[in-house]
Amino acid sequence: MKNQWAITFAFAAAAAALVAVAARVQPETYQAAIFSDQGEDLFPALTGANAVQSIEIVDYNADQAVARPLKVELRKGRWVLASHGDYPAEARDRLAQTAGALVGLKKDAVASDRWDDQAQYGVIDPLDQKNPSLTGRGKRVTLLGAHGTKLAEIVLGTAVPNRSGYRYARIPGQKRIYAVQTAADPSARFEDWVEADLLHVDAGGISRLIVNSYTIDEMTGTLAHVRRRVMTPNGENWDAAARSAAQTLAGLRVAGARAKPKLLAEQLRTRQLALSLETVMSLRARGFFILPNGQLLANAGEAVVETTQGFVYTLRFGEVAGSSLDGEPGQTPAAVAVQSGGDRFLFVTVSSRNPATEARAKALDSKFADWYYIIAGKDFANIMKAAPAGSEVPRAPRPAAASQP
Numbered sequence: 001m002k003n004q005w006a007i008t009f010a011f012a013a014a015a016a017a018l019v020a021v022a023a024r025v026q027p028e029t030y031q032a033a034i035f036s037d038q039g040e041d042l043f044p045a046l047t048g049a050n051a052v053q054s055i056e057i058v059d060y061n062a063d064q065a066v067a068r069p070l071k072v073e074l075r076k077g078r079w080v081l082a083s084h085g086d087y088p089a090e091a092r093d094r095l096a097q098t099a100g101a102l103v104g105l106k107k108d109a110v111a112s113d114r115w116d117d118q119a120q121y122g123v124i125d126p127l128d129q130k131n132p133s134l135t136g137r138g139k140r141v142t143l144l145g146a147h148g149t150k151l152a153e154i155v156l157g158t159a160v161p162n163r164s165g166y167r168y169a170r171i172p173g174q175k176r177i178y179a180v181q182t183a184a185d186p187s188a189r190f191e192d193w194v195e196a197d198l199l200h201v202d203a204g205g206i207s208r209l210i211v212n213s214y215t216i217d218e219m220t221g222t223l224a225h226v227r228r229r230v231m232t233p234n235g236e237n238w239d240a241a242a243r244s245a246a247q248t249l250a251g252l253r254v255a256g257a258r259a260k261p262k263l264l265a266e267q268l269r270t271r272q273l274a275l276s277l278e279t280v281m282s283l284r285a286r287g288f289f290i291l292p293n294g295q296l297l298a299n300a301g302e303a304v305v306e307t308t309q310g311f312v313y314t315l316r317f318g319e320v321a322g323s324s325l326d327g328e329p330g331q332t333p334a335a336v337a338v339q340s341g342g343d344r345f346l347f348v349t350v351s352s353r354n355p356a357t358e359a360r361a362k363a364l365d366s367k368f369a370d371w372y373y374i375i376a377g378k379d380f381a382n383i384m385k386a387a388p389a390g391s392e393v394p395r396a397p398r399p400a401a402a403s404q405p
Contacts, residue, residue, distance in 0.1 A: 037176075039107060042102075042154065042171070043102060043143075051151060053074040054071065056143075056144070057139065059188035065134055070083050070190065071083040079092075081194075085259040086259070105182055123157035123177055124138060125137070126155075138158075141154055156168075156169050165183065167180065190254070191253055201307060205309065208232050209306075210306075211383075213229075213384075214301065223297070241386040245382060252379060256374035260369070264279045265370045268349070273294055287317075297316070300318060317344055317383075342377030343377050344380045346372070
């Protein structure tokens with residue numbers, strides 16, 4: 001009996017020893033597993049920025065609970081914003097920086113291996129609809145190569161405290177969170193990918209500014225309350241409002257764009273507008289109208305800018321963007337509404353009174369013919385402050401149409 005108790009005690013002691021060993025070894029094993037890939041390349045397939053043929057960026061606005069996608073794609077030798085009607089992507093430096101910042105990216109340090117820590121490090125996928133959190137979402141970046149081959153995909157999170165140049169990151173679908181050294185901070189804002197200066201006008205080069213204000217009877221196509229103000233530098237009308245308008249025009253930026261129907265674009269290039277159903281409906285949806293005599297009008301007024309080089313720009317201001325649910329493909333009406341922010345449609349034409357600049361004017365006019373531009377509401381307001389005294393305030397947006405061309 002004594003031997004049996006001795007044997008039992010021996011087994012119990014051995015079991016306790018094994019438990020103690022397991023308690024010591026398991027954390028080390030777990031810790032080793034976490035750091036198993038530290039220092040490795042995040043994207044071995046991404047060997048150089050030149051291999052990238054498509055960049056997709058999804059940002060998230062927590063205040064509005066809206067994911068903001070942008071896609072830049074190389075087509076027939078030129079980069080276009082595929083998410084915005086194939087508008088030309090003119091910010092070449094941003095293209096190179098976005099792709100280049102992910103080449104050779106390392107898994108410098110493991111910050112966490114827990115799903116529940118995503119919000120803490122700001123790496124929740126902005127496209128994750130299962131996660132209810134409105135905060136802690138990161139910026140998703142995808143780089144594609146030839147034939148749609150995925151070269152890199154990452155969710156960039158918040159900056160790492162006390163480590164300059166580092167930010168948290170996670171590969172979509174994986175729980176491990178890394179601290180990585182990168183300067184990547186790609187933008188999903190349309191205006192950051194296009195040419196900053198729409199008109200190429202210098203404030204000091206404006207020789208005359210004309211603002212036309214009127215109201216349109218959309219049923220009869222007639223005008224009322226027509227007013228016109230002509231302003232020239234050093235003239236009596238060149239007041240603070242005129243100077244402010246000139247400065248705004250010199251720095252006018254595009255906040256968005258919608259492609260015009262091809263038929264309308266071709267007609268604008270030949271200066272021969274025809275009253276087809278497609279043309280009329282496309283124009284009306286954005287606040288522009290053609291009178292029976294061919295005159296093109298806008299429901300929020302016009303500005304004519306003449307320069308010392310002989311360029312003559314005519315800017316026609318239409319509807320508030322989004323008021324007719326005129327969004328990008330795939331956008332919900334709510335997304336269009338929150339993104340508009342009072343921004344307004346702009347119709348631009350340009351000509352020249354100087355033979356020396358006629359070719360340049362024609363090239364600009366050809367570019368403008370393809371697009372309805374969208375400008376910030378504050379820029380529109382600054383320009384129209386120079387309108388004639390007593391001019392009509394632009395009316396509220398029309399109710400959304402049932403369908404759009």
